[in-house]
Amino acid sequence: xxxxxxxxxxxxxxxxxxxxxxxxxxxxxxxxxxxxxxxxxxxxxxxxxxxxxxxxxxxxxxxxxxxxxxxxxxxxxxxxxxxxxxxxxxxxxxxxxxxxxxxxxxxxxxxxxxxxxxxxxxxxxxxxxxxxxxxxxxxxxxxxxxxxxxxxxxxxxxxxxxxxxxxxxxxxxxxxxxxxxxxxxxxxxxxxxxxxxxxxxxxxxxxxxxxxxxxxxxxxxxxxxxxxxxxxxxxxxxxxxxxxxxxxxxxxxxxxxxxxxxxxxxxxxxxxxxxxxxxxxxxxxxxxxxxxxxxxxxxxxxxxxx
Amino acid sequence: xxxxxxxxxxxxxxxxxxxxxxxxxxxxxxxxxxxxxxxxxxxxxxxxxxxxxxxxxxxxxxxxxxxxxxxxxxxxxxxxxxxxxxxxxxxxxxxxxxxxxxxxxxxxxxxxxxxxxxxxxxxxxxxxxxxxxxxxxxxxxxxxxxxxxxxxxxxxxxxxxxxxxxxxxxxxxxxxxxxxxxxxxxxxxxxxxxxxxxxxxxxxxxxxxxxxxxxxxxxxxxxxxxxxxxxxxxxxxxxxxxxxxxxxxxxxxxxxxxxxxxxxxxxxxxxxxxxxxxxxxxxx
Numbered sequence: 001x002x003x004x005x006x007x008x009x010x011x012x013x014x015x016x017x018x019x020x021x022x023x024x025x026x027x028x029x030x031x032x033x034x035x036x037x038x039x040x041x042x043x044x045x046x047x048x049x050x051x052x053x054x055x056x057x058x059x060x061x062x063x064x065x066x067x068x069x070x071x072x073x074x075x076x077x078x079x080x081x082x083x084x085x086x087x088x089x090x091x092x093x094x095x096x097x098x099x100x101x102x103x104x105x106x107x108x109x110x111x112x113x114x115x116x117x118x119x120x121x122x123x124x125x126x127x128x129x130x131x132x133x134x135x136x137x138x139x140x141x142x143x144x145x146x147x148x149x150x151x152x153x154x155x156x157x158x159x160x161x162x163x164x165x166x167x168x169x170x171x172x173x174x175x176x177x178x179x180x181x182x183x184x185x186x187x188x189x190x191x192x193x194x195x196x197x198x199x200x201x202x203x204x205x206x207x208x209x210x211x212x213x214x215x216x217x218x219x220x221x222x223x224x225x226x227x228x229x230x231x232x233x234x235x236x237x238x239x240x241x242x243x244x245x246x247x248x249x250x251x252x253x254x255x256x257x258x259x260x261x262x263x264x265x266x267x268x269x270x271x272x273x274x275x276x277x278x279x280x281x282x283x284x285x286x287x288x289x290x291x292x293x294x295x296x297x298x299x300x301x302x303x304x305x306x
Numbered sequence: 307x308x309x310x311x312x313x314x315x316x317x318x319x320x321x322x323x324x325x326x327x328x329x330x331x332x333x334x335x336x337x338x339x340x341x342x343x344x345x346x347x348x349x350x351x352x353x354x355x356x357x358x359x360x361x362x363x364x365x366x367x368x369x370x371x372x373x374x375x376x377x378x379x380x381x382x383x384x385x386x387x388x389x390x391x392x393x394x395x396x397x398x399x400x401x402x403x404x405x406x407x408x409x410x411x412x413x414x415x416x417x418x419x420x421x422x423x424x425x426x427x428x429x430x431x432x433x434x435x436x437x438x439x440x441x442x443x444x445x446x447x448x449x450x451x452x453x454x455x456x457x458x459x460x461x462x463x464x465x466x467x468x469x470x471x472x473x474x475x476x477x478x479x480x481x482x483x484x485x486x487x488x489x490x491x492x493x494x495x496x497x498x499x500x501x502x503x504x505x506x507x508x509x510x511x512x513x514x515x516x517x518x519x520x521x522x523x524x525x526x527x528x529x530x531x532x533x534x535x536x537x538x539x540x541x542x543x544x545x546x547x548x549x550x551x552x553x554x555x556x557x558x559x560x561x562x563x564x565x566x567x568x569x570x571x572x573x574x575x576x577x578x579x580x581x582x583x584x585x586x587x588x589x590x
Binding site: 011014015016018019022023026027029030137138140141142143144145146149150152153157240241244245247248251252262263265266267269271274275277278281282285286289 | 321426427429430433434435437438439441442443444445446447518521522525526529530531532542545546548549552553556559560563566567570571574575578
């Protein structure tokens with residue numbers, strides 16, 4: 001057990017190390033002077049010289065990288081050219097806003113999809129099963145771009161039930177939540193359904209039938225737990241993806257979270273911010289995946305052997 | 307697998323049949339569109355701004371889906387935009403398959419340190435969400451069709467590599483591969499002629515599913531004005547500009563939106579159907 005966790009931990013460190021090299025190289029593969037990219041357009045020649053010295057552009061790349069990383073590890077992610085404050089000051093608030101949206105989305109998405117997937121898997125070939133597959137395939141084909149704008153059109157323009165953008169009370173969070181939750185629910189429904197079907201075909205389930213245990217008890221007590229293992233993995237990945245930035249949805253609904261921040265940073269050519277968001281997204285994503293793997297290895301000991 | 311059995315299963319799978327027909331129709335209509343569209347999709351015509359959809363009132367020569375804020379025919383833009391999106395998706399999927407397969411076969415067959423290096427590389431790309439990676443690279447490279455293809459390939463080759471590597475690891479321990487080795491075949495020969503033909507099934511399934519995915523990411527990038535740049539039409543940027551007129555001219559968004567949904571749906575049906583056709587035991 002401990003061996004597995006240590007192994008996964010080491011892998012995570014290696015991955016994050018390579019990601020940090022990548023995010024470091026990002027502004028150096030860009031055409032033009034990296035120092036100019038890191039500064040506002042109005043920067044004076046002196047500021048450019050300072051920035052060049054700060055980035056250590058005259059030194060070898062490897063020294064530049066160590067300089068960059070020692071800053072990052074101390075929490076210095078550079079200065080945002082649009083906000084004119086350190087990047088590290090901008091991000092936490094955005095992360096909390098995104099976390100709120102993530103929470104409502106996960107709640108709505110799982111409440112719909114897990115029961116639907118489980119029931120569909122347990123009653124294969126019925127009307128419920130067919131509906132669940134249709135629901136899932138349609139959801140997976142919905143571009144967030146299209147679904148977001150469609151929701152605005154239907155619920156804000158035509159029905160006038162919810163505001164189309166901004167933050168505030170509960171009614172502001174509903175449309176972005178629906179938009180994010182549907183494609184997620186589609187994926188989870190499929191995984192829950194196939195998890196249930198796979199589990200129900202296992203020998204140990206057949207033997208519980210042979211013992212004369214009631215079908216509903218078999219489903220609840222024996223099948224459900226194993227069927228939900230892949231679902232937990234998927235929910236973990238989804239949380240990670242949402243926290244790392246749901247760019248399109250946050251942009252359409254003007255939801256001031258990390259996704260909108262990345263998009264604004266790109267539009268404003270605020271490279272210190274882009275670079276940091278890349279690094280932070282990857283860190284969140286990798287660490288949540290690590291947690292999911294560890295949780296899974298507790299639930300299902302077979303995972304540790306892989 | 308026997309071709310007759312496959313054909314029979316294809317016919318018996320409603321998802322595959324619907325997906326295949328829909329995809330084929332969309333492909334033919336989009337790729338042949340330069341032959342029959344009546345309006346230039348790029349040139350503005352200020353006299354004809356924001357006409358409502360006429361349907362077939364004026365026959366095929368009218369603005370069937372209306373015109374946009376610059377007086378351009380929405381149907382013409384839709385078809386030409388679809389052609390770009392589909393073309394890019396196909397190029398991207400072919401390149402992804404190529405890179406992913408080659409690295410996957412090498413990792414799976416040679417194993418050891420090479421395998422570890424390639425797998426860690428995959429982990430790195432898996433560690434950054436696709437769209438974020440694409441946005442970050444696009445922002446430094448600047449948007450052009452060539453960069454768009456590069457970015458989409460870079461952010462999506464990993465799944466092919468992983469799938470291929472895992473199937474190779476199963477195949478390489480089979481008797482016919484050992485037989486080849488005993489007869490003195492080189493590594494290159496074994497990889498290309500013995501192993502590759504045995505891992506294509508999974509690749510075909512994956513590639514057909516990835517077409518829909520690639521179209522979605524391209525639409526998102528174009529929507530965020532990091533993909534295909536106006537005045538060249540794409541479904542993503544049509545939705546993006548149409549959004550401003552949502553209150554009064556909803557068709558500017560609904561038309562490309564529905565097209566996008568149907569296209570992705572078609573390729574998802576096709577991919578899912580193909581998987582069931584090749585492997586009827588597996589549940590979706």
